Structures are given as C-alpha cells and as structure tokens.
Amino acid sequence: MAGRFVRASKYRHVFGKSTRKEFCYDNLRISRNAWDTNLVKANPDYLAVNWEASGGGAFAVIPLNEKGKLPDVIPLFRGHTAAVLDTDWNPFNDRLIASASDDGKVMLWEVPKDFTLLGDAEEPADVYPVAKLSAHSRKVGQVLFNPAAENILASASGDLTIKVWDVGAGSAALTLKHPDVVQSLSWSASGTFLVTTSRDKKLRVWDVRQERPAHEGPGHEGAKNSRAVWLGEQNRFATTGFSKMSDRQLALWEPGNNTPIGGFNNLDSISGVCMPFWDDSCNCLYLAGKGDGNIRYFEYENDKFEFLSEYKSPEPQRGIAFLPKRGVNVHENEVMRAFKTVNDAYIEPISFTVPRRAETFQSDIYPPAVGLKAGVSAGEWLSGKTGLPPKIDFESVYDGGAPVEVPANYRPSAPLASPSLPKPTPKKEPEPAPATPRSPPTTTKEQTRSIAAIASKYDDDGVDDDTSSFEEVSKPLQRSALPPSPTKTTSAPAPRAASPVKSPTYASAPAAAISAPPPTGGSAGGPRVESTLEQIKQLIETQTQMITAQGQQINHLTSEVDGLKKRVGSGSQDQRERIRQLELELEELRS
Structure with a gap:
C-alpha cells in the first residue's frame, strides 16, 4: 500500500482534555434515582445537578467559577415533594431554569443575583420556585425549552402526554397525546417539530402546533432505552439505541422515512445508553456512554457521520452535560466543553480543543452560533410564526467586546463553512486539494x-x-x-x-x-x-x-x-x- 487517504477536516484532530481534581466540582451528592436522564445541565454561568436530598426532591445550582471542594451545606432549590428527574436551562435567560419531578409537577426557578455557594451563613437559605405548572397526573420525566421561541417549554409525562407550556402565561397551550411513555425528545432548530423516542420502539416526528404526529415509524429494535437528537438546522435527526442482540447503535434519519440513512451502525456491546449531543455550528455529534467513561465524536458530512476520535477515561459517567456553544473559550481553540459526573461525588469538566499554535482568532473553526436572543416570542410562535434565533460572531467575543449578531437567516454554504462575514482566512480552504x-x-x-x-x-x-x-x-x-x-x-x-x-x-x-x-x-x-x-x-x-x-x-x-x-x-x-x-x-x- 503506497499511501493512505485522509479526509480533510478542520476538526479531525479535536481531542478531549480532562481537568485536574482541584479544578473539578467536588463534595457533591448527585441523585441516585434510576430514571434515565442526564442528571446534569449546564449554561455559560451555572451547573444544575439533580441532588440526593431528604424530605422531598431538590436540585443544586453551582456557579461555574466556584471550583474545588464545595461546603458540606449549600443552598438547594427546593419545592418538589418527590425526586427531581430532569432540569433544563432557558436558552435565552441564563438565570431561568425549569425542573420536572416524580410528583407530577413542572416548576420554574430564577437564580438569585450574585448567587454563591461560598457564603458565610451556617444555614444558607434555600431557593424556592417562582412558578408551578400543574397539568400532568403522573410523574414528569423530561423538560425541554424551545430553541427558537421565547418561553416555550415541553414536558413529557407518564400520563402519556406531552404538554407545551407558555411559561410567561403559566398555562399549557398545547397537548400531544403519546401512545406510550416518552424516553427522550428533541426540538428542531426552528421549534416547529419535535422528535420523540418511546417505550413502544417507535420514532415520532410531531407537528407541534397541529398537535399531531407528522410521521411515525419503527426505531431501534432493542428492549433498552433509545435517545433522539435533532441535527440543528439540518432536516435530519440522529438516534441512539440497541439492536435485538443488545449492541449499541447509531442511526441517521430523514423525517418521513421509515429506514435510517445508511442503516443502523453498531458501536459496541456495552449496556449503557448513549447520550447524544449536537453542535450545530461545527456539525459535530458527541456520544457519551452512560456507565462507561468514553465520549465519541463524529462530524456530519454528506449524510454520513464521519468518526473523528474518542475521549477515553477509566472513570465512568452516569450523567453528562454539554455547554452551549456561546460559552466555549475561543482563546484556547475550545470547540466544546462537557461536564461529566464521577462516582456520584464530583463533576469533571472535559475540554475539546483544536490543537493549533496560532495566537490570533481562528475564524474557520468558529462559525456563528446561536446567542441569547430568541427568534420569535411565545405569542408569535403559538400563532404560527416561525423564525430562527439570530447568531453571534465569535470574533467579537474573542476581542472582548459585546457579541455581534449576524443575520438570522445565516446559512453555511457547505458543512463546516466559515462565518458569513467576509474574511480572508476562509478563502484558504480549497488548498488541501x-x-x-x-x-x-x-x-x-x-x-x-x-x-x-x-x-x-x-x-x-x-x-x-x-x-x-x-x-x-x-x-x-x-x-x-x-x-x-x-x-x-x-x-x-x-x-x-x-x-x-x-x-x-x-x-x-x-x-x-x-x-x-x-x-x-x-x-x-x-x-x-x-x-x-x-x-x-x-x-x-x-x-x-x-x-x-x-x-x-x-x-x-x-x-x-x-x-x-x-x-x-x-x-x-x-x-x-x-x-x-x-x-x-x-x-x-x-x-
């Protein structure tokens, strides 16, 4: 063999870098509830952690800059009468968070200003909800904010319904009747569609505002849980699940088709669920195994997932959260950051970086990403209007200024395209030929x-x-x-x-x-x-x-x-x- 063909990609050498113990978040009591969720959610300011608490359910909020060993007693977010099963941060308000619980309630919380876990009080005051949403009759397993519309929240319950809430009004605006228990759900980038996986082994794509499934088809055949994630602005979604022989699988789907593009791809024979996370600006998919310490990552190109690399760790994770793209460190060429639980006692940050020595802004690896402004309001979305949220240009963040918005209708000309702003650097991309x-x-x-x-x-x-x-x-x-x-x-x-x-x-x-x-x-x-x-x-x-x-x-x-x-x-x-x-x-x- 005279040579080996290597696929050209700016992200081919991305590698995960672990963090020393003193810079982790230690002395935690992470929930041991067996419900299949991620246990941790993150935004650029805070971590939310499902907490092992007595006397009802609770979760903790940890400021990202307060690393190291936390105090034995910290303020908790209390209000549920049973274990907290899931949380989700509002994508357009870093201080607003929703929680779902075994008590059948959905609650909204606001992180107090200057919130800290390192106060001097011997008995720190707990935080209580600002709103309670009660419409489900059984436990609520998942909550997920709409990525384009402001204050629109979806919650999936064991009563076989998915409620779509107008958080500002405090009411359930829409109800989707699901035939079986929902295992995971994911919004499309415009917030028009919702894909769900279910215990009945079927995939459903919902036209949410019509309150009906636009498509229903078979999913993974294995008996264990499956997950789904929409590939951002692509008209595709990915699922992870199991085969009949209990092999872990990855599949790529086009809405409306009953068979995955390229078939089911077997990953390995580990028994833990693969938790998928999508980076829309870089077109990369991350798969974190529950119960093992590995994180695979792929690049989506030409309707295929091209394997990039794998972060391996001897420390298994039960839960993991990925940071929104606007929170990465552009000065260190960081393209993604994850927070994994370790032994239910501490959370370790994992930084994924592109190894480059340049001391200037690397525009080719930082296409614009969604910022803090919604595309449409809740009322506009409920009335049928659709709009993508505007994106921010990372070069303005690199220079230390306020994020500069780029047009809301920005579309990359090809996968992994450079920012739409005219710059000389992206013109060098054809050179590998x-x-x-x-x-x-x-x-x-x-x-x-x-x-x-x-x-x-x-x-x-x-x-x-x-x-x-x-x-x-x-x-x-x-x-x-x-x-x-x-x-x-x-x-x-x-x-x-x-x-x-x-x-x-x-x-x-x-x-x-x-x-x-x-x-x-x-x-x-x-x-x-x-x-x-x-x-x-x-x-x-x-x-x-x-x-x-x-x-x-x-x-x-x-x-x-x-x-x-x-x-x-x-x-x-x-x-x-x-x-x-x-x-x-x-x-x-x-x-």
Whole structure:
C-alpha cells in the first residue's frame, strides 16, 4: 500500500482534555434515582445537578467559577415533594431554569443575583420556585425549552402526554397525546417539530402546533432505552439505541422515512445508553456512554457521520452535560466543553480543543452560533410564526467586546463553512486539494537545488546560444517545482536567479525552444546539452526513488503509531498526548 487517504477536516484532530481534581466540582451528592436522564445541565454561568436530598426532591445550582471542594451545606432549590428527574436551562435567560419531578409537577426557578455557594451563613437559605405548572397526573420525566421561541417549554409525562407550556402565561397551550411513555425528545432548530423516542420502539416526528404526529415509524429494535437528537438546522435527526442482540447503535434519519440513512451502525456491546449531543455550528455529534467513561465524536458530512476520535477515561459517567456553544473559550481553540459526573461525588469538566499554535482568532473553526436572543416570542410562535434565533460572531467575543449578531437567516454554504462575514482566512480552504502528490518537503527542496545547480554550472561554462540551450534545461526544472507548493510560480525564481539573462527567453517562447533542434553553431553546444539533460534525468530518477522510499517510511510510521494507540488503549494522558503529537507530525510530513 503506497499511501493512505485522509479526509480533510478542520476538526479531525479535536481531542478531549480532562481537568485536574482541584479544578473539578467536588463534595457533591448527585441523585441516585434510576430514571434515565442526564442528571446534569449546564449554561455559560451555572451547573444544575439533580441532588440526593431528604424530605422531598431538590436540585443544586453551582456557579461555574466556584471550583474545588464545595461546603458540606449549600443552598438547594427546593419545592418538589418527590425526586427531581430532569432540569433544563432557558436558552435565552441564563438565570431561568425549569425542573420536572416524580410528583407530577413542572416548576420554574430564577437564580438569585450574585448567587454563591461560598457564603458565610451556617444555614444558607434555600431557593424556592417562582412558578408551578400543574397539568400532568403522573410523574414528569423530561423538560425541554424551545430553541427558537421565547418561553416555550415541553414536558413529557407518564400520563402519556406531552404538554407545551407558555411559561410567561403559566398555562399549557398545547397537548400531544403519546401512545406510550416518552424516553427522550428533541426540538428542531426552528421549534416547529419535535422528535420523540418511546417505550413502544417507535420514532415520532410531531407537528407541534397541529398537535399531531407528522410521521411515525419503527426505531431501534432493542428492549433498552433509545435517545433522539435533532441535527440543528439540518432536516435530519440522529438516534441512539440497541439492536435485538443488545449492541449499541447509531442511526441517521430523514423525517418521513421509515429506514435510517445508511442503516443502523453498531458501536459496541456495552449496556449503557448513549447520550447524544449536537453542535450545530461545527456539525459535530458527541456520544457519551452512560456507565462507561468514553465520549465519541463524529462530524456530519454528506449524510454520513464521519468518526473523528474518542475521549477515553477509566472513570465512568452516569450523567453528562454539554455547554452551549456561546460559552466555549475561543482563546484556547475550545470547540466544546462537557461536564461529566464521577462516582456520584464530583463533576469533571472535559475540554475539546483544536490543537493549533496560532495566537490570533481562528475564524474557520468558529462559525456563528446561536446567542441569547430568541427568534420569535411565545405569542408569535403559538400563532404560527416561525423564525430562527439570530447568531453571534465569535470574533467579537474573542476581542472582548459585546457579541455581534449576524443575520438570522445565516446559512453555511457547505458543512463546516466559515462565518458569513467576509474574511480572508476562509478563502484558504480549497488548498488541501493540490496536496495529492504527498511529496516530503525536504526531498523536493533538495531536488530543486540540485537541478538549479546543474543549470547554473552549465550557464557558467559560457554557452553562446541564449535560446535553445536554456530552454532545454528549464522544462524539467518547471516540472520539479510543482510538488513543494500549490502555487506554481513561487519555486520557479530560484534557478533564474543564477542566470538573469535567460529570463526573457524563458518567458517568451518555451514551447518553441523545446521543439527546436540542438544548436549547430557551436561545436560543443549539442553534446553538452544532451549530457546535461542526461544528468538531470538521472537526478530526477534518483530523487523519485528517494521520494518513494520516504513515502514507504511514512506508511511504516503510521502503522507503528496505530499499533501504539491500540496497545496504549486507555493509558495515561501523557501517552495519549504523545501519540497525538506523532500523528500531527506525520500529517505535516504528508502535506
């Protein structure tokens, strides 16, 4: 095998980086309730954690900047009379959160201003709800805010209904009657549709404002729970579930079709549910296994999920939350951040970054993302209006200013497109195409210098003819200058610098000069040209053999790195980072 094709992607080298224990959130009492939810929800300011509390249900809110070991007694968000099963932050108000409980209630809470867990009070005051929404007759398992409309909340209950609430009015505006218990739900980017998975093993896409399913079809055949997540503004959604043989699966669906695009993809045979999370700005899907410590991530391209990499940890997670894109650290090239539970005692942040050394804003890996402004109001949405929320440009965040909005109808021209704002950097994206020859840069430079030296030596010998003899040498030189750079004119001036008198004839008629017969005026001109051409031919053949040998060496090193990765497995962080450095060096050598 002479070489290996590698798919071009800006996110191919994204890697997850764990956090030292002293920078985690420690001394927690995470709920041990067996209900299948994520246990943790995050926004750029706070973490919400389902709490193991006595005397009714409760959850805790932790400011993200208060890391380390928390006090033994902290203020809790109390009000439910049974265990809290799920929470969700309002996407347009970082201080407003909804909770669902085993007591059949949905409650709304507002985080107090300057809220902290590190106060001086021996008995910190608990926080109580600002609104109670009572319309379900059995436990409420999931709550999820509409991603486009302001103050629209969906709640799924064991009474086989999904209520859609106008939070501002405090009433249930719509009711979706579901045939069986809902296991997961996910909104489309515009908030028009809702996809659900159910205990009856069927997938349903709901036209919410019509209060009816727009499509119903079979899902994963396994008996265990399945999850669904809408792929943002794409007309697709993804599901995770199990096969009849209890293999974990991933599937991509188009609404209206009963069969997944490309079929069901088996992942492994681990028994824990895969929790999916979608990053709409980067078109990346993250799968976190419940009960294992691994997080896979894929890039969506051409109706396929292209595997990028996998974060591995010996510490299993029961719950996990992903930060909204507007909360990532753009100065460290962070494209996503997760918060995983560890041993029901502490929460560890996992940072996913693109390894680059540049000290300037990397516009190509930060397309615009949804900000803090809704697309439509609750009343407009209920009356039938649809609108996407405006996006923010990350360069304004990088510069330390207020987020700058880009048009609400922004559409990337292709997957992983650069921001719509005109910038010179995105125009460099087509460059990977000319890199097909995969010639090692050092060998090519040696070849160019050697040929230039021969041409210069021939010129110094004093050949009288200033047309045909120069052109016979220059044509092979032009071929050898192709591999080093996609721009063909950059490497040509090197040989011309040795003999400036030749540049007019080189630019005027190279084709005619090549076809011209050897000069007859000089007695030694013809044989000398033939001798020089023969030397150049032999040199090119030698260099070609060297290039081939180095290509084989690259393949050997690639195989060796792959073998090391398999043997290291879930080894130390230093070993994994060393392997990634080797991969980067090999990639630079190939390009």
